[in-house]
Amino acid sequence: MNRRHETRPECHGDFSVMTTLTDPPKEQFRLSMLLYDMRYRSATIQVIALMGFMLLAAWLINNTAQNLAALGKPIDFGFLSEPAGYDINQRLLDYNSQDSHLRAAFMGLLNTLVVAVLGCATATILGVIIGVLRLSHNWLVSRLMTIYVEAFRNVPVLLWIVFIMAILIETLPAPRAFRGDNPTAEMMLGDSVAVTNRGVYIPEVLFSNSLGDVHLFGNSPLRFDVSLDLVVILIVLGLGLWVSRLIKIRADRIQEATGDRPTTWYLRLGVVLVPLLVVLWWLGFHFGYPELKGFNFRGGTHLRNSLIALWLALSLYTAAFIAEIVRAGIMAIPKGQTEAAAALGLRPRRIMSLVILPQALRIIIPPLISNYLNLTKNSSLAIAVGYMDITGTLGGITMNQTGRELECVLLLMLVYLLISLSISAVMNWYNESVKLKER
Amino acid sequence: MKKTVLFGALTIAGLAAGAAAAGTLDDVKARGKLNCGVTTGLVGFAAPDANGEWHGFDVAVCRAVAAAVLGDQNAIEFVPTTGKTRFTALASGEVDMLARNTTWTFSRDVDLKFEFVGVNYYDGQGFMVPKSLGVSSAKELDGATVCIQTGTTTELNLADFFRSNNISYEPVPIETNAEAQQQYLAGACDVYTTDASGLAATRATFENPGDHVILPEIISKEPLGPLVRHGDPEWGDLVRWTLNALISAEELGITSANIDELKKGTNNPEINRILGTEGKLGEMLGLDADWAYRAIKANGNYGEIFAKNIGENTPVGLARGLNAQWKEGGLLYSPPFR
Numbered sequence: 056m057n058r059r060h061e062t063r064p065e066c067h068g069d070f071s072v073m074t075t076l077t078d079p080p081k082e083q084f085r086l087s088m089l090l091y092d093m094r095y096r097s098a099t100i101q102v103i104a105l106m107g108f109m110l111l112a113a114w115l116i117n118n119t120a121q122n123l124a125a126l127g128k129p130i131d132f133g134f135l136s137e138p139a140g141y142d143i144n145q146r147l148l149d150y151n152s153q154d155s156h157l158r159a160a161f162m163g164l165l166n167t168l169v170v171a172v173l174g175c176a177t178a179t180i181l182g183v184i185i186g187v188l189r190l191s192h193n194w195l196v197s198r199l200m201t202i203y204v205e206a207f208r209n210v211p212v213l214l215w216i217v218f219i220m221a222i223l224i225e226t227l228p229a230p231r232a233f234r235g236d237n238p239t240a241e242m243m244l245g246d247s248v249a250v251t252n253r254g255v256y257i258p259e260v261l262f263s264n265s266l267g268d269v270h271l272f273g274n275s276p277l278r279f280d281v282s283l284d285l286v287v288i289l290i291v292l293g294l295g296l297w298v299s300r301l302i303k304i305r306a307d308r309i310q311e312a313t314g315d316r317p318t319t320w321y322l323r324l325g326v327v328l329v330p331l332l333v334v335l336w337w338l339g340f341h342f343g344y345p346e347l348k349g350f351n352f353r354g355g356t357h358l359r360n361s362l363i364a365l366w367l368a369l370s371l372y373t374a375a376f377i378a379e380i381v382r383a384g385i386m387a388i389p390k391g392q393t394e395a396a397a398a399l400g401l402r403p404r405r406i407m408s409l410v411i412l413p414q415a416l417r418i419i420i421p422p423l424i425s426n427y428l429n430l431t432k433n434s435s436l437a438i439a440v441g442y443m444d445i446t447g448t449l450g451g452i453t454m455n456q457t458g459r460e461l462e463c464v465l466l467l468m469l470v471y472l473l474i475s476l477s478i479s480a481v482m483n484w485y486n487e488s489v490k491l492k493e494r
Numbered sequence: 495m496k497k498t499v500l501f502g503a504l505t506i507a508g509l510a511a512g513a514a515a516a517g518t519l520d521d522v523k524a525r526g527k528l529n530c531g532v533t534t535g536l537v538g539f540a541a542p543d544a545n546g547e548w549h550g551f552d553v554a555v556c557r558a559v560a561a562a563v564l565g566d567q568n569a570i571e572f573v574p575t576t577g578k579t580r581f582t583a584l585a586s587g588e589v590d591m592l593a594r595n596t597t598w599t600f601s602r603d604v605d606l607k608f609e610f611v612g613v614n615y616y617d618g619q620g621f622m623v624p625k626s627l628g629v630s631s632a633k634e635l636d637g638a639t640v641c642i643q644t645g646t647t648t649e650l651n652l653a654d655f656f657r658s659n660n661i662s663y664e665p666v667p668i669e670t671n672a673e674a675q676q677q678y679l680a681g682a683c684d685v686y687t688t689d690a691s692g693l694a695a696t697r698a699t700f701e702n703p704g705d706h707v708i709l710p711e712i713i714s715k716e717p718l719g720p721l722v723r724h725g726d727p728e729w730g731d732l733v734r735w736t737l738n739a740l741i742s743a744e745e746l747g748i749t750s751a752n753i754d755e756l757k758k759g760t761n762n763p764e765i766n767r768i769l770g771t772e773g774k775l776g777e778m779l780g781l782d783a784d785w786a787y788r789a790i791k792a793n794g795n796y797g798e799i800f801a802k803n804i805g806e807n808t809p810v811g812l813a814r815g816l817n818a819q820w821k822e823g824g825l826l827y828s829p830p831f832r
Binding site: 126127143144151152221230349350351360361 | 635
């Protein structure tokens, strides 16, 4: 490599001398060369194709705009600031029917993100477990996992969503069943959890000495409150983890210097837990339990049927695909790696976690990204069970009440594009960090 | 122009880009079939029977128009639409008219660019609850879970009603009437709300209709009627006057039984004008003289259609109420045929 480099200047020198002596007069550029000269032809074709494509796009856009204008519906996003007029059942921030359509869309977006995040996390955990189990030498376990994968992978996810919803509605008791002297249904876990056909009510976290909230963005449609309690807890938790890390680094240093690793687990656990418990006690941490009042349970956190059905169906469905990806990733690692690790005396579980999985991750991550994107986009099937995601609010009720189809769909496409690109960006960054590092 | 429209509509995925092609009447005649948007299934108003034949109160309007225009009340393509898809279907030209329990509101008429041709059912939003709940008024519904068809005016009325009465509720949005029924019967919601006529129709299909009550509160005005696109007034006129012909026929006593008799000529000039034995009303609409005769002959006059599909002797069991003729204390009032 290096030698060739050194010789190049001489070569160049030779050539330059030759050029001055033997080169024919420089060819003038003619227009026909765009077509007949191999050097330019492909560029010519590409430029023409690009112009054609842009013309087509311009014509389509212009045509759409003209037709909409002819219909008396020119593109206009003003409707977003008008009052929405409808209620949304699952809202993570404060919202009422007098808020704007934009606020309603924002609530929908949050609901989409909730189910996407829950779904991706659950699908990954399930998928990895199932993918690994499918490679198990236990005949029954591996066959069961095969059945799981084939069942979920080969039935449309919409059917799974509707099916799970139907099961939740038809088999679980209505809140009414909890009432009376002889109730047919009972709350679980010491009267703290109520499983009904309207969803699951679980205890909620409350603080009696709450620090209150910080209101952000004033009165705009994007306003939201940040709970100071949560901020304080996160800061304390973060500090605890940081100190715990310092202890680990110190232990590593001592181990390297002396060969003995000091026992630190109680210290590390202590610096995380003790301050956290103190802060929780100081804030007056307690649970709010759901109670049957009137038609429904009040208090506690209500995980609606629609969320549970969507979350479960999306996770179980996507987990089947992730399981296959994980299996493929593991099988792509040569057997020699396992054998070499075994020869070093590693036990099977450690071989999997220290040798196989880290290498398999490189193969797993890229298709995993696609599956996260799929899950997020599939969450737009939410309307089948009445889950108010962004397709249900902006692309459903708002679109229907305002009649602004094109505007709503364009916004919707933009939102999904942004969500998907964000997921891709994060996952690509992660992929970069697990990639084979050449040194 | 028409090709351009088609292409544009295709490229934006069937959205409402198609400029209303003028000449719907010509299109329908050339096609030999009327595309009529109806519900996905609401007993009494529009629902297919075991043979796939559509029947119902709204269906009868479609059939009357098809009979008037094409001379065959069966020359119809019924397009089932949900509360959400109906307007897009009409605006994009997928259907020629919509006869689908659609409330006539200002914004739909003006902003969505539709033309409501009249009212075929005066309705109002009501609530249905299981009798066992012991609720007697909608104002006792604080904290209740309410099933509601999404994409309808009921959604907005509901929010307004609970807001103005300062009580809370939990909405459960649902796409179709069938799903709402399933959730309501399973107890996943306490209350089902939609137009009172729809409640009656839904209750009629229950195993034990007597276990459910419709609360006395009617919280909104819901004038339901057929509608067409803006931009083709001739087609709008045609559908409007077909509906008026059905209403006038009842007022004037033209029934499917005596229509052939009356067609031979009567002393009442208005009957003669409707049935085409006098004047040139049909010609003015771009049809022949027998258009209204065929429309009425198809399924009878308004009263007959009402009685057959949703009247008191049917499982739906609705009284005429507001939908009686103006002479009998109702709101039905057709402009004169003259």
